[in-house]
Amino acid sequence: MGDKGGLSLPFFMGPARDQGLGAIVEKPYKPVYSDSMKPSEEFRFNSGRLSLDLAATVRRRGSLPNDVLAAPGAPARWLREAIGVEDLPALSPAQEAALRALRETIWTLATAASADAVLPAAAVDDLNATAAFPLATPQLDAASVTVRLLAADPFLAALAAIAGDAIDLLGGALRSRIKACAQPDCQMLFLDLSRSRRRRWCSMDRCGSRAKGDAFRQRHRDP
Numbered sequence: 001m002g003d004k005g006g007l008s009l010p011f012f013m014g015p016a017r018d019q020g021l022g023a024i025v026e027k028p029y030k031p032v033y034s035d036s037m038k039p040s041e042e043f044r045f046n047s048g049r050l051s052l053d054l055a056a057t058v059r060r061r062g063s064l065p066n067d068v069l070a071a072p073g074a075p076a077r078w079l080r081e082a083i084g085v086e087d088l089p090a091l092s093p094a095q096e097a098a099l100r101a102l103r104e105t106i107w108t109l110a111t112a113a114s115a116d117a118v119l120p121a122a123a124v125d126d127l128n129a130t131a132a133f134p135l136a137t138p139q140l141d142a143a144s145v146t147v148r149l150l151a152a153d154p155f156l157a158a159l160a161a162i163a164g165d166a167i168d169l170l171g172g173a174l175r176s177r178i179k180a181c182a183q184p185d186c187q188m189l190f191l192d193l194s195r196s197r198r199r200r201w202c203s204m205d206r207c208g209s210r211a212k213g214d215a216f217r218q219r220h221r222d223p
């Protein structure tokens with residue numbers, strides 16, 4: 001464990017790569033509760049939380065799981081779209097595996113939370129260890145008057161940020177609002193921020209309308 005180059009200024013104005021420093025663009029996470037805002041068709045960003053969006057990169061966990069991060073280059077694309085990591089070189093297989101391991105840790109814990117079950121201790125340990133990686137440092141760019149987050153290791157800082165989001169979620173009052181989509185083959189985890197707390201589907205456009213169609217056909221099948 002050592003200081004990776006020292007976070008001395010002004011590293012993002014100069015040869016950042018030469019110093020082994022990379023940048024993460026500030027991108028405030030905006031919870032999305034419908035399918036209307038999708039940065040891409042490749043990933044879903046509508047769970048309501050960054051950490052749950054990562055968990056949602058395995059689709060249809062309840063039936064035929066499809067790991068969308070298994071596609072070539074997908075983990076780096078997800079990081080770019082989810083938290084704006086820029087200048088990220090191609091991820092190594094170990095880094096891709098680390099992102100997917102964090103995903104499964106989050107999924108394990110959030111699934112337990114959604115069932116009001118005890119959180120598995122080993123997964124809690126993994127999450128805490130990931131959150132302990134050095135976070136990015138916010139810096140104000142004088143020319144553009146924008147915030148840039150700088151980190152000696154942008155990849156680890158990104159993992160720490162995602163783990164931190166999960167810790168905030170699991171350790172706070174919103175834990176009781178984590179739900180799994182009621183469509184059996186989907187089961188995507190999402191945050192129910194509805195006033196009635198009765199949201200059942202990951203999205204109305206997808207599973208909600210499907211469920212209503214199924215119910216309609218059920219009602220009209222037999223007298």
Ligand SMILES: [Zn+2]
Nearest residue numbers: 181186202207
């Ligand atoms: Zn669903």
